[in-house]
Amino acid sequence: MTIEPLKVWHDRGGALLRLRLARPKANIVDAEMIAALTAALDAHMSDTAILAVLIDHEGPHFSFGASVQEHLPDQCDAMLKSFNALVMRLVAAPVPVLVAVRGQCLGGGMEVAIAGSRIFATPDAKFGQPEIILGVFAPPASCILPEKIARSAAEDILLSGRSISGEQAFALGLVSEITPEPEAAALSYFDHALAALSPSSLRIAVKAARLDMVERIRTKLCNLEHLYLEKLMSTKDAVEGLTAFIEKRPAQWEAR
Template identity: 55%
Template structure:
């Protein structure tokens, strides 16, 4: 059976490369989440591991989550699966590097936000467009203030606009812009991580992320409840999702 993810262990077991392999959209859907979860679980305790590189096949990193899986009858299961993956990335015991080209939107950006360092091509675009569908981005609401600052996070979440790699670098959302983000991430690994003790890196990762992990875990539960118990009971959330699937303009009632 075809898998939407390629996983390879390289550099004598020091680097795990995970490649989203369902172009061009590379949707973060249930199948992709399951594949990422399986790969992270398989290599989590690999003793030589010093980093993970998350990358994507095709012209785009990810268009985001599956809108169909966010409809009322499926969104609770989808949110819990996605948030479980994000917590797994946040709590993974070595740095997770991300190489981005093209669009990195919605749930795709939320996955990147849970990682350590983001390397992007100059033409990359980043955004949380959920507000345009009458909903909001639960995980990004929690993670973006950690990656940028409160006003920048609110701008992206309230407007749904996409920003360039250079703007993302300026606000601290990403850490490097390079014509070849995969090569830049590999160079960073070679120069800064490969020669380190895997045991020391694991301890350092746990130490620096512990408070963030506790906070994000609690806040994800809060925003999940807000999304399911309040937002999904509104007319506009259901109208926005339906309008997207039907390829028409939504008609807001503001309720």
């Protein structure tokens, strides 16, 4: 039996598009999840009655991240291009994208979250980009984090691979609101800040507010896609780190 990875429906009289990651507990952002999120955005973002999108999740965790298997050389080209395209769809979305996070929000899952407009998270949620620990790097996060928080904090997250709590992410400005009920807080934000607005004017205001950022991220992400596929994945250490993770053993780095 095939279980759909994403639940899609309309809320608030059709003004709020709901997208729910629905493969707990890991909610892995694999090829199927990427395709489902992309299809949902393609199908609904042209609906001019929509004022916002809310992405949340089933289970205790937002996402453990992307599929490590799909990062291996025989699959990473297609995976990375489709994932980067999804991230750009979220960054350049014509309406605000709200994200509600509990538990782990790591790797590709964190990149989905930070591509949105506002994150609502529990104090004990965990945000992290652990890719460097596996010998690789996170292209979308490398573009988005320096746009949202101080560069020194962004580089710490990207280069150490450590996780930070929801409270720490809030202090950095990455999370908009800390709350024990992120979904309810996101819905409350929609009701009080967005529901009464003109849909057409909001779309123009979103474009105005994000225009330069969207173009910077688009240009940088294109360059980092090339760096990842042509440079990083030609090194022995990148393949070794991914393989070691899959085989559940320590990586043996060769510095090449």
